[in-house]
Amino acid sequence: MSDTANANLLIEIGTEELPPKALKKLSEAFTSGVVAGLKEASLEAEEVISYAAPRRLAVLLKNIPVKQEDQSVERKGPAKKAAFDADGNPTKAVEGFARSCGVTAFDLEEIETPKGIWLVFRQDVAGKATSELVPEIVNKTLAKLPIPKRMRWGSSDIEFVRPVHWIVMMLGSDVIDGEVLGIQSGKQTFGHRFHHPEAITINSAESYAQQLHDEGHVIASFEDRRAEVRKQAEESAQKLGGVAHIEDGLLDEVTALIELPIAVSGSFGEEFLEVPQECLITSMQDHQKYFPVVDSNGTLMPYFITTSNIKSSNPAAVSQGNERVIRPRFADAKFFWDQDLKVKLESRRDATKKIVFQQKLGTLYEKTDRVSKLAGYIAGEIGADQQLAMRAAELSKCDLLSNMVQEFAELQGIMGSYYAKHDGEDAGVAAAMQEQYQPGFAGDVIPAGEVGKVLSLADRTDTLMGIFAIDMKPTGSKDPFSLRRAALGLLRIIIEGDLNLDLKSMLTEAAKGLSDKVDATPAIDDTFAFIMERLKAYYQDQGISADTVNAVASLSPSHPLDFDQRVKAVAEFAKMPESESLAAANKRISNILKKVETEIPAEVDQSLLNEPQEKALFDAISAQQMIVQPLFANGDYSEALSSLAVLREDVDNFFDNIMVMDDNEALKNNRLALLSQLRNLFLDVADLSRL
Incomplete structure (x- = not known):
């Protein structure tokens, strides 16, 4: 190796054909593992290029230092007063520390700190060559790759996702001497299995990809x-x-x-x-x-x-x-x-009596029966056609018994839609067969049709309520019934579909439908909380902070659409210059009111308003009440908060000049009533003290 400070580092693991669905993930994990290992060793490249092909995982790190910098190591030991006894002999604590450093207690140095004198060990450590460090870093990285099932080959005990045949590790044009997965490293790789099965000698780390392409007929990237x-x-x-x-x-x-x-x-x-x-x-x-x-x-x-x-x-x-x-x-x-097509979709429904949805919740037939009743209720709440919604629910799982869906499971719903059209079902019902599974993944659309929206909501609500009722809610990363996805989908349909629905009422109705299987009523609150918790991630994706969501969630609105309107209003309010001061005031008021043990008067006694600042605040609050109450009633939260922003000056003047907790009990209680009225104005939207 020349005396240059930097060089290109190439690492390639040559294997039998790697699992195609796992290749990208393996490559990303391999590259990030190598980069992290080198970074831990204080070796960082200017550029990192990953390579992944059926028979290779590789990474090229450009302009990486060929050697670590020398380092000065300092380890802090025990305090001096705890290091030696009255006779000046080392205690066990300092002897153990010194032994771990490879010296005696008397070789340690002293440093003065604000907390006293401490013993330290200092040592200058020469940096290691990069070539010495790479083999261990590669082995550790390969051991940590996300491989569900490793395999052995030949008589070796070494395990990997597929048999390994060659290893390339080069720094510049030099081979890094080392063993990885039992194979000695070199500079020979292999090209296309059919077009160039012979070995290719890599000239340098930099030439790797080009040589594979030109000589080996392989596009490595x-x-x-x-x-x-x-x-x-x-x-x-x-x-x-x-x-x-x-x-x-x-x-x-x-x-x-x-x-x-x-x-x-x-x-x-x-x-x-x-x-x-x-x-x-x-x-x-x-x-x-x-x-x-x-x-x-x-x-x-x-x-x-x-x-x-x-x-x-x-x-x-x-x-x-x-x-x-x-x-x-x-x-x-x-x-x-x-x-x-020889059999009507409806005629398959009886066969769903033999398919168990969940042991404690009954068959698929019983589930669709519950979903049908719930769909009728939801349709009634939003003014949709109840009969069509109930009909769609009855037919919703019938296509699972069709030949096509049994061959192509991913076509469930899609085929139901085709069969329903063929049978002459209403267009809304036919569309709902497919739409019931929407949204199926992040970024997927919500159902376009009214019947589809109702069916998707009813199906998800029944599943969530039922699984929570039998105490099988998700724990950690385990979510076998995909309840998190179901909950987020439910919320998206209500919010993005502009549906004025009360989620608590929907869950209560679903619990009634489950009464012959399980007493679901005690699980309503937990199910509601679980569903609404998904909104944090939903709004995070929109750039809205968790504090804003928590400010609204603290009031527990049960209408997701109303929740959405409040959150967006608070998010807009937070951008206003007055928001910081008013949020701080709300927090201050909240803290004051929490400490009050006596009952606060419901009304403010104007005759007790002695100071101009409290009179001004009372007048401002009274004026705002007249303005914002009709706005709140119509859900115009953004306009209401914009109007309330004018209170900032009066609120600041009040706190700058008025002693709330006055010695005069009547004055104190009256001022507390004034602050309570102010706080209640904002609580009609959110708890701004949480911002």
Whole structure:
């Protein structure tokens, strides 16, 4: 190694094909582990580049110091007065400390502090070479990778996610001598399994990716390879007159399966387009890892794009092979579709009596019966069609018994919507079959239809209330019934759907429906609190602080839509220049009133207002009461708080000049009544003392 202070560091772990769905996560964990280990050793790179391909995890750290800086180590020991006895002999405490430092008690130095004299150990430590530290850092990182199940190979006891065949560790152009997972490091990597299975000698850490590409036919960068897969798929689809339908999850998986992407298009018989396109798309994506091709309207065309890992001399043969593979899959899908249409969706409902939803909560049939009644109640509360909502609930789980959903579980709801349309059900009911599962993930849309909103709310409310009633609420990271997601989805539908619903009343109604299974009433408050707790994360994503949410939550509004209006009003109020002073005043008032043990008068006696500052505050409060009470009644919280902001000057003057806890009992109580009125004005929106 030359005498330069910095060099590029390359680490590569060469393996058998890594699990494609785990590759990205493994790469991120490997890179962050190596970076963290080096940082702990006071070695930081100017730039970090990750590489991840089916047979390798690698990281390049640019311009990293080739050696640690020398360090001065200081360890603080016991106080001098506790270190030696009356005869000047070392105590056990100081002897133990000195022994841990490799010296005697008399070798320790003294330092003076404001708390007295202490003994310290000081030592100059020479920095280690980076090459000495890297092997241990790599081994520790690999041991901590998120691998659910490790495997062994050969006769060794070494374990990893897949068998390891080579290790590259280089600093600049020099090999770092070391052993990782039982393999001695070197500078030889291997290229594409088929196009260049021979060893490639890496010239330097910097040349790694380029050599793999030029000599080994491997694009080592996951992101570069991903971009190439997308580019080729889009270009191939364009040549077919369509657009490649590319979902991020499948794109990641395909990228993790290949080292050198080669797009190959294919086609299938147009007769299969009679089958709902979701079925064909799911089959292509999940089973074959193909990218479907759609037109400008998103309608499926009879084409697909595959990504091959081999440059074939006969691409047409590859295409024909892919078409032969997809045909029986589509034939099955068409058979399932044709068979399902022979039976009405409604006729499958009796079969749900044999499917257990949860042992203590009964069958799926019983659940949909409860959800139907609850949907009728919710629909009545918002003025929706009760009969349609109840009908949608009765049919909501029937498609689970269809051939198509049993083959493609992810199509539940989607197929129910198709079958309901085929059976001539109301359009709102048919749409609700799919919308009942919305929102299904972060960022997903809420149901568009009124019936869909009601059904989704009823289903989630019944599940939450039932699971809490049997004391199976989530603990820690365990949430087998996805109740956190259900709760957040429920809140989103109410708030974003602009539905004036009382959550407590909904839970009470759900508890009534469960009465033949369990006494759910005692769990209503806990369920309510659990659901409303999700709002902290919901508003955090919108940039609204937890303090703002807590200020509203302390009043326990049971209407989520009203809660939302209050939170947004308080968030806007917090941006006003008057907010800080008024929040502080509310906190001060809250603290004063907490300490009062006697009953505070409900009304202010104007005859006892002696000082101009208290008279001014009383007049200002009285004026604001007339202004804001109708605003509160209409839920115009932002306008009300903006109006209350004018109280700032009178409130500040009051506290600057008035002694609240006067010796005169009558004056004191009257001033407490005045402050109580002021506080109650703000409590019609939120507890600003929490800001």
